[in-house]
Amino acid sequence: MSTTRTSTTQTPEPRTVLVTGGNRGIGLAIARAFVAQGDRVAITSRSGQGPDDVFTVAGDVTDSASVDAAVTAVEEHFGPIDVVVANAGITHDMLLMRMSEDDFTSVIDTNLTGTFRVVQRTVKGMIKKRRGRIVLVSSVVGLLGGAGQANYAASKAGLVGFARSVTRELGARGITANVVAPGFIETEMTQVLEPELKKKYQQQIPAGRFAQPEEVARVCTWLASDDAAYISGAVIPVDGGLGMGH
Template identity: 45%
Template sequence: MKFENKTAVITGGSRGIGLAIATRLAKEGANIAILYVGDESEGENAKKELLQYGTKVEQYFCDVSDFEASKQVVDKIIEDFGGIEILVNNAGITRDKLVLNMDEKDFDAVINVNLKGTFNMIKHTYKHFMKKRYGRIVSTSSIVGIIGNKGQANYAASKAGIIGLTKSVARELAGRGVTVNAVAPGYIGTDMTNALSDKVKTEMQAQIPAKRIGDPEDVAKVVEFLCSDEAAYVTGEVIRVDGGLAI
């Protein structure tokens, strides 16, 4: 199994794309540390689901936008698992509004979780990866961070920031055997998109050359590759998983 004896930390790992990623890595032998916020039962259910693959799984409540809390959870995971080999930054939120109606709190909340949270987790694992001279960092950006989207200026800015952060850190760590990449999902069937009306979903699907809304598995497969040793010479990349939306 390609991730045997490796530990993967996955933020926002209790559902949706994050859980799909955790599942693929666990199936390939990775020990899994899930970071979540909100409903504790959600984290517990994810843990139970992942334990069936026979690897070590733990859940940790952590608001990744909190610098000190992120440091404490990284230290705790290293203590519990003996080290970290893979970091997947997947935690994210939206506060969609036109800029005309968007207040400072809407903007700051999205930037703090999506972008600053990604920075916090990279910051606190950075030295660990350097010392190991090995690591895989994959962050979830978005197609919106590449092409923009009306009503999502805060979200687009946070996801575009992740791209810049990814490329910069990739340059810093490439000589230490650490790869740093990002995925940019398009329209993916998650709780967020499932809550939309059928009319909106149909309109979304019509924009996609592949003529379907993506599945979390579509993203997870790409992340699995980027976390593997097969991608050891791939760094600083942003891979779109969008069915051709941004062609």
């Protein structure tokens, strides 16, 4: 039986997709990749402001009530969520000896506990439907570590254990949970790097370049597709070979 879509990585019917922190950078590229497939896509941003071409709701992943309100708004607008991409995250780099407890816990609360809040709230509908896709955006730093990034690396490494635990709990219900680990990506954050520093980083990458946000987005849409239905608990690097062996 034929479907209305030509790509084998796309499902026949539009799904409801939620991307947290989807108002810019990698998150926005992910959201637009799902829109291009014909899915119903919503993004969260703390301010509730976002691009005109994507449905945006206010959502602060550090606040359970805000997460619940955001997800409820998406469900009322589009219906039950089929795919969630937990992308919202922050950095607060600081050498260990100078890092305050708040520096550490604030990053953990946003990047790791925030993901827990979002997944716990959205997975309820997936359990009822006995299908769903969870994609967590981690980082190569979570696998390699990074000087001055003990808080960030810990939060991103924690997503791996979280995804694998979710897989063991919910895999039999048709729900997958996977991790994407980007390396250096051409975003606003990397564009402000000094040329010499940028060159130094690129020399460490076997591919010899930074990735485009769309390259991360395509991995996310594939993990959310029917073609990836038997993949769960996996960590997919999108880093040009930077983190090989980790």
